[in-house]
Amino acid sequence: MLDIRSLSKKFGSGAGAFHALKSIDITIEEGEFFTLLGPSGCGKTTLLRMIAGFEQPSGGQLVLDGKDIATIPPNHRPVNTVFQSYALFPHMTVAQNVAFGLEARGTNPAEVAPRVDEILEIVQMAHLRDRKSSQMSGGQQQRVALARALAPRPRILLLDEPLSALDLKLRKQMQFELKRLQGELGLTFIFVTHDQDEALTMSDRIAVMEGGTLQQVASPRSLYDHPANRFVAEFIGEANFLPGTIVDGKLFLAGSPPVPLLREKKSRGAVAVMIRPEQVVVGATSEKAITLDGRVESLVFSGTDTHVSLRLQNGTTLSLRSPNTSHAGTALADGQALQVSLPIDALHVLPEETADAA
C-alpha cells in the first residue's frame, strides 16, 4: 500500500518558484490499477517521478508499507518505471536490457537467465531476445521496456504515458494486454495518461488532476456519474451545464416550473446543473423529469446515433443523442421545434463557484 500524504513540489525558489504539486493526498491499494489523469502540465509526471525517486518532495510524505521512502534514492526503491521514451539501452540486446535490473541488483547469475526467459515469454518477445534494442518497432520496444521494468519484481510499476507513441490499433491492443497482465501478476500499477478513454477502460481507480491539485479520486463509473466539480465533469466525457437555483430543496431552472430534488433538501442558491447528453430524453418520459422546449440547431450523424445540438428557449444550448433506430418518422430536421425531458435522477448539482472558475 502506498500512502501519499500532503505531498507537494516546488520548482525553483523565491519569486520564480513554481508549485507543480500542491498538497496531494492519495492512498493506492495493493494490486490496484491506479491512473493519474489530467491535461498536459498538471503535474502527473512530477508525481510519478517523485514516487520513483527522481524528484525530492518539497513537503509531505511518501509511505510504502509503513515506511517513509521520500528520501530513499531511486536505485534502492522497490519501484520500477516504464518510461515514455522507453529509454532502452541501445547498445544491449533485448535479453541484456531485461537482465539489467537483476544484474545491477546482484541477483545470483544462475537465476537471471531463467527469469529473463520467463518475463520475455510473458510479453511475447522471446523470439527477439538477441535483437539489438535499437532495431525494433515502437510496439516491440514498448514490450521490452515493460519486461525490463517487470523483471526485478518491483512492488509497484510506474508507467508514464507508455502507449502515447503507438498508433491507435496497437494502442488498443496494448491497453488490453497491459490490463490483463496487471490482473495476472496482481501487481500495483500507477499509470499516467492524458487520454480519458484510456483511463476509463483500464483503471480500477482514477485520480483526476489539474494545475497541481487533486480534483477527485474515484472509480471510472463514479467519476462519470458523480463528478465532484465542473472540471471533472467536462474532462471525463461530455457534459451539459444549465444555470439554476435551489431553494428549499426545489430546483428552479429557467423555462420550467420548479421541481423537488431527491438528494438536495437545503437551499443552495445559484448552482450549475449537469446532465450527460445521452441521458437527455427526446419527447416525454414516464420518469420524474423536467421538460424543456427548444429548436434543433445542428445535427451530426455518427453511426449508432445522431449528435443533436438544441437551442433552448432561455438561450443555452443542450447536447443530446438521438438513437438511429431507423423509424422513418423519428428523423429530426434542422430548425425543428423539439421537446426534451431531463430525468431528475440524471441531474447533478454542482456548486456554481466552480462553474464561474471554469
Added chain:
Amino acid sequence: MPHDAPASENALIREETRRRWSLALPALTVITLLSIVPLAVMVAYSFMQAGQYAGVEPGFSLDGWQAVFFERDFFDDSLIPATAHLTILGRSIALALATTALTFVFGIPTAWFIATRPPSSRGFWMFLITVPFWTNLLVRTIAIQEVIRADGTLNRVLLATGIIDEPLQMMFTNGAVLVGMAYVYLPLMVLPVYAAIEKFDFRLSEAAYDLYASRLYCLRRVVLPLMWPGIVAGSILVFIPALGAYVTPRLMGGGRAMMWGNLIDLQFGQGRNWPLGAALSITLTLVVLGALIWYARRTAKKDHANG
C-alpha cells in the same frame, strides 16, 4: 538496380552519380594533393640514393631501408641489427601511450564538465579549450617551460609559500616531457569525447538508476559503452601525432632521450641521409596503420560475437 528500370530512371541515376562525384571532387583533390602525393614522394625517396650534401640522387637503392633495420659494425663493417632504433621506437610508443593516458585522465572530466554546462555557456568553455590551437606549438611549449623552469612560476610560488626550500628540478625530466605532451594534445582528446557526452541521452542513466544500478555500475554498463566511440576517436587523435612528436620531447626533455621523430629530424638535418629519413617515416606510418587495422579487426570480431 532492377533490370527493368525505365531508361529515364537509369539516366537519372547516372546523373545523380555524376553529381555526387563532382560534389566530392574538391575534397578528393585536396586529400590527393595533401596526403597521397607527399606520401608517394616519401616512398620514392626512401628507395633512392642519398645526395652528397642532403637531398636525394636519382637511382634505385635499398640503403635507406637497410639502415632502418641494420647498422655497420664499427670494427669489421659487418651488418648487425639496429637495436638502437628499436629502443627509440619503444620509447616513442611508451611516450605516446603515456600521453594518451594522461590526456584521458584530464580530458574526460574536462569534457564531462563542459557537456553538462547549460548549452548557452558550452560555447565559451569550448572556446577556452581551443584557444591553444591558435598559438604556435613552439610558443606553447616554451610557455610550459616558463612555468616549470628552475626559476619559473611554479617554483617561485612554491618557494614563496614555503612549501619547498629550494627549487625543484623539473625541466629536462621524463615528467616534463609528459606534461608538455599532455598539454599540447589535450584538446584532441576533449573534442571527440565532448561530442560523445553531449549526444548521450541522460534518460538512459535515469533508467539505470531506476533499475537498481549504483553510479559506478551505471558508468560502467551504460555511460562508458555509449561514450566508447568518442574515447577511441580521442585516443587515436592523440596517440598518432604523439608517436611522431619531436618538438616537445626535444624542448622539454633537453634532447637527452631521442624519440622517433627526433631520429627522422636528424636524418633530414645533420645526418643528411634523406632516404633513411624517408624510410623511418614510412616505418612509423606502417606501425600506426598496423595498430589501427589490428584494432578495427578486434572490434569487428567482438561486435560479431555479440550478435
